[in-house]
Amino acid sequence: LRLQKQVGSLDDEVDDEQSHIFVGDDKDSPVIASILHAGASDQVEPGRIQFIAEKLAKDLNTLKTVDWQKRDNIQSQMRANMRITLRKLGYPVNERDEAIAGVMEYLKNEEVKVEI
Numbered sequence: 001l002r003l004q005k006q007v008g009s010l011d012d013e014v015d016d017e018q019s020h021i022f023v024g025d026d027k028d029s030p031v032i033a034s035i036l037h038a039g040a041s042d043q044v045e046p047g048r049i050q051f052i053a054e055k056l057a058k059d060l061n062t063l064k065t066v067d068w069q070k071r072d073n074i075q076s077q078m079r080a081n082m083r084i085t086l087r088k089l090g091y092p093v094n095e096r097d098e099a100i101a102g103v104m105e106y107l108k109n110e111e112v113k114v115e116i
Contacts, residue, residue, distance in 0.1 A: 028110070029057040035102040038099065039095040052089045056082060069108060079104065 037046065044052075059081050068074040069103035084102045091099065 028061070029105075031106055032056050032103055035106060036091065036099050038103070039099050040092045043092045043095070044090065046098045050089065052086065052091060055085055055089065059085060060107065062101075064107075075104070078107075 024106050029050070030053070036044075036049045036053055040049070060078055063074065063078050063081060065071070065074055068078070079100055082103060083096060086096050086099065087093075
């Protein structure tokens with residue numbers, strides 16, 4: 001019985017940590033959505049833009065490492081991942097490069113604010 005209580009409390013702690021991680025992932029998606037919406041507002045419906053932004057935020061947060069800004073290979077992986085996601089989810093071809101550049105710029109600026 002005591003062991004079950006301990007395991008139960010550990011599960012609660014893990015759930016709390018996972019929900020915190022999800023909240024961290026979610027903070028980037030509104031900004032990413034606004035970047036995507038600015039480039040293709042008339043070509044893609046808003047619901048799809050939000051879905052794409054959430055997928056990008058989730059994928060990019062898994063690729064980020066401590067020193068991702070200094071490592072070109074991580075940045076190129078991030079850009080390639082964004083290209084694939086945007087293509088698969090139907091984002092307009094002529095707007096993809098600008099969207100990728102905008103998202104990367106946002107991520108770099110966001111990291112600088114966190115370090116300060």
